[in-house]
Amino acid sequence: MLSREDKLKMYSTMLLIRRFEEKAEELYMAGKIWGTFHLYIGEEAVATGACFALRPDDYITSTHRGHGHCIAKGADVKKMMAELMGKATGYCYGLGGSMHIADLEGGNLGATGIVGSAIPIAVGAALACKLQKNGRVVLCFFGDGAANTGAFHEAVNMASVFKLPVVFLCENNQYAMSFPVHKAFAIPDIAERARGYGIPGVTVDGMDVLAVYEATKEAVERARSGLGPTLIEARTYRFKGHSKSDKGVYRTKEEVQMWMERCPIKRLRALLIEEGVPEEALREIEKKVEETIEEAVRFAEESPEPDLERARCMVYA
């Protein structure tokens, strides 16, 4: 059973993800962040609920829409913000940017900009966990789009036949860029794919952090006990566009509105109040999150630019 503290921590994490993204968007509009990035706003319950089911020494792999995964796994938002600004103090010395944040010490084996390509890597990490008998589990985040790549099929099958300690968590946010899941899949639930690989498949409400937590917890326990992988499909929605260049022509305002009403943060907040948490305690968390973000921006802005010669030395070990 989750304690009140646990739920408050979840609330704080989800809020931190949300504010980080809102701030990143603001900085992008102000020209302080360039390139592009993919906002996770609306999907916070998935990363938060899933990572909450992990031990600190477990691993994750992430996607191009990875800020939420990093934060939920315990990343330092100062280093993340610095990375988004391309600074030397960023997680990747400003060389990876938004889509390639890794925090190996924190168990985040990295995000990838190629859809589906981290799935085999997660399987390899799980293989290493098995060979090293370290009792750890790998949680592999990917989107609905990735579930149609060859890498997904190869990797899930391999993990299943080898009974590896990995959890495949598909964040079905309804669109692979502009392509809706109902056109991309000939089956109603992505979780059904699990049957073809002989593993359990479950679909959960990705707007409900507690549901994601419960499903992941069960899958993590199964993985840790040597029974192999599980495929979890978390139904969620990104409130914003695919990336910063998205004009949003492929979905209706009504649809977006409908999902926004199901905001996972509002939902948990309402639940906490219903369970008797005083508003004051929540406002305290909200204030703290704001401060953390402001501090991250300050840190990133004051950080130095990376050096080309040092970057050159990073190509080879």
Added chain:
Amino acid sequence: MPEREVTYAEAIREALREEMRRDPSVFLIGEDIGVYGGAFGVTQGLLAEFGEERVIDTPISEAAIVGAAIGAALLGMRPVAEIMFFDFMTLCADQVVNQAAKIRFMFGGKAKVSIVVRSPAGSGTGAAGHHSGSLESWFTQIPGLKVVAPATPYDAKGLLKSAIRDDNPVIFMEHKLLYRTKGPVPEEEYTVPLGIGEVKRKGKDLTIVAYSIMVLRSLEAAEILAREGIEVEVVDPRTLRPLDEETILSSVRKTNRVLVVYEPPRFGAFGAEIAALISEKAFDYLDAPVVRLGGLEMPPPYNPHLERRIVPQVEDIVKAARELLRS
């Protein structure tokens, strides 16, 4: 005591066995590498010695094989992946090119992807278009990868041991026609460092730069030319990336004429890089333009007569060398 001779395939197997015995983090992963012993028999006997945990037979899933190697390497393992034919590298190109090669850099120099991807390359077995590729030039172009192409059993063993111990992703190209060739390999432990070339034959009239099977053909050609009084120096870079520029350049400064011999189609392949290197850094020493002798612009044909003609043979090398000396 006479020097021990083993085949190229045995030399590779010895390297794998010795490194697996030495370091428990080394394991093998690939298709049919277990009971079957690998499509070319390279991994025979290793399953019996090391068991299924360290000689991992996989489904036909090239992307997952290399991806799994990368993921395991991120946790400190040293996997050696086998891709059954070099042509199949296209199936795991994303994992090799976008993941293995870039991860360290993109993660700010913090990750190590110490994997070796071994793969048989080259034509000459009648396997036609999908099993005869020499795609090494695709990978030499990728910062973050090392590319090794040994020509002899001695080099194959010593370089593979170095590759396994290297903290970077290494593409290890094994020419199919070399597997059964024999050569001296000492009993005792040794390694050949990556990035160090070797003069395989000394000469003063002409330098031939060649790697992989073209070293053997160039040495044969040199033997023929020697009977005509032409002294050919054969330089084998052994590692294409990093490339030992100095061994090549010092030979050119001595002989003043260069023939670069390689198997992939002539246009845009790695041999062109060697030619460019010499033009840039040893132009003043050249008595004639650098000549490239590469493959024809054609996918490997099935017909044995045609297949033979698409890649440089001994007689082609002899002919090109004679022409170069006349110019």
